[in-house]
Structure formats: structure tokens, C-alpha cells
Amino acid sequence: MVENEDIQVLKKVGEKLKQIRIEKGFSQETLSYDANIPKNQVGRIERGEISTTITTLHKICKALNIPIRELFDF
């Protein structure tokens, strides 16, 4: 099944987020708390289930203390 390119990008961003989150020692819960976003949103972004916004990415990256572009290094 050839996946839609958009879904592939969302999955890559999600995988990158998960990798960095774990490297930085955050659980999905603590990251969502620190980023002030709904608890299940981190998991849904990591699984590539939702196409989140620049603002949410900014909140997550601020909590992880990384530049947003790092989520797109793939």
C-alpha cells in the first residue's frame, strides 16, 4: 500500500519527535504538561495521526528546548 506523501511526512516528524523526547527523558505526559497541550496530543503527533500546527510545534519544541527545524531533520 503506497502511503500518501503527506502521511509519510507526518510519520517522519512523529518519529523524530519521539526520538528527541526519549533522548531528553520526557514521557508523553510530562511533555504535554510542560508544553501545555492536551495529554493525548503528543502521542497522536508521534504516531503521525494528526497534522498539528506551527504553534503547537513551537510549544513542544520550547518544552524540549530545541529549535523547531530539528523536528524536520530527516
Next chain:
Amino acid sequence: MVENEDIQVLKKVGEKLKQIRIEKGFSQETLSYDANIPKNQVGRIERGEISTTITTLHKICKALNIPIRELFDF
């Protein structure tokens, strides 16, 4: 007036998009056509008026032939 950090990020991404779009010789209209997004959306993103999604950024960057991270190089 100290602007909300989120608004600042949206404005920076918008400015970066405008800079690259012009460098590549696209009008807002041709870019929105090639990216297959609503005509006014490119302008609204460039002015930092909306916090668009990863999927829309991917469509725009594919049309501009740049990696998404380039929009966050600031």
C-alpha cells in the same frame, strides 16, 4: 506592546516563506496553485495571521522544492 511568542514565531515563518517564494520567482497566486491550497492562504501565512499545519507546509515546500526545515531557519 510585547507580542506573544507564538505570534512572533508565525511572523518569522511567514517572513521566511515570503523571502524564499520571491527568490524562487513565485507570486502568492502561482504558489497557492502549485501547492494546491486556497489562494489567500499563502498571504495569511506570510503575514503570520494563521498557524498552518505540517501538511500545508509540506505542500508549499514541495511546490518551492525546499525541505520544510528551511522555513524554520531563523
